[in-house]
Amino acid sequence: xxxxxxxxxxxxxxxxxxxxxxxxxxxxxxxxxxxxxxxxxxxxxxxxxxxxxxxxxxxxxxxxxxxxxxxxxxxxxxxxxxxxxxxxxxxxxxxxxxxxxxxxxxxxxxxxxxxxxxxxxxxxxxxxxxxxxxxxxxxxxxxxxxxxxxxxxxxxxxxxxxxxxxxxxxxxxxxxxxxxxxxxx
Numbered sequence: 001x002x003x004x005x006x007x008x009x010x011x012x013x014x015x016x017x018x019x020x021x022x023x024x025x026x027x028x029x030x031x032x033x034x035x036x037x038x039x040x041x042x043x044x045x046x047x048x049x050x051x052x053x054x055x056x057x058x059x060x061x062x063x064x065x066x067x068x069x070x071x072x073x074x075x076x077x078x079x080x081x082x083x084x085x086x087x088x089x090x091x092x093x094x095x096x097x098x099x100x101x102x103x104x105x106x107x108x109x110x111x112x113x114x115x116x117x118x119x120x121x122x123x124x125x126x127x128x129x130x131x132x133x134x135x136x137x138x139x140x141x142x143x144x145x146x147x148x149x150x151x152x153x154x155x156x157x158x159x160x161x162x163x164x165x166x167x168x169x170x171x172x173x174x175x176x177x178x179x180x181x182x183x184x185x
Contacts, residue, residue, distance in 0.1 A: 048075040049090040055143045055151075058165060061128060063120040067091065067113045076110060084108050091115065096136030120160075127164045134159045 048071060055066040071079065071087070078086060088105065091113050095103045102118035121130040138158045145151035146165040154161065 048072045049087055051094070051140065053141045053143065054094070054139050055145060056160065057145045058121065058128065058130070058147055060167075061119050061121045061123060063117045063130075065095075065115045065117065067094070067115065068111065069113070071110060079110065093136045094139070097134045121165075123167065126167050128167060129164045130160065130162060132159050132162045 049069050050071075051067050051069045053068040055068075057064045057066070075087070088108070091105060091108065092103065095115060095117060098117050098120070102120075104116045104118075105113060106116055107114040120133060121128040123129075135158050138156060139154075140156060142154045142157050142160070143151050144154065144160065144163070146163060148166040152161075
């Protein structure tokens with residue numbers, strides 16, 4: 001009489017083979033999903049930024065715009081994973097009528113962007129004069145905050161209003177003091 005020791009019965013080998021195939025399929029499905037997200041996201045990012053308020057403050061002849069906005073959930077996840085380069089065109093779309101060389105995005109995070117536009121006003125005899133400028137889109141809420149008077153709010157506008165302000169008032173602490181991210185594009 002002989003005793004045969006069986007370490008791996010045939011059905012055990014079949015089970016291990018099925019587990020390996022399942023694991024490979026899960027990896028392939030995950031790769032396909034990530035690639036799909038990367039391909040779909042650029043087209044889905046159009047219209048993903050809902051600007052709730054734009055604040056315009058002045059520093060001599062320059063204007064500092066603070067855009068408060070909300071991002072769609074998928075876009076927010078995409079920005080966290082791959083950076084904010086996909087939302088930059090929507091931020092820049094507001095400033096398309098300004099000279100491109102004068103527009104600089106200083107800060108960009110998940111809820112706010114700070115954009116400096118050079119030479120929006122001109123100086124004459126102790127005052128800066130700001131002529132009306134058109135935006136690339138209609139802005140739901142524009143708050144214009146001159147350094148020498150109270151802010152004014154304009155609803156559903158596509159341009160700034162003409163105004164003047166005194167020299168020497170300086171920047172109204174425009175750049176956010178919170179821990180917002182530097183532009184990463």
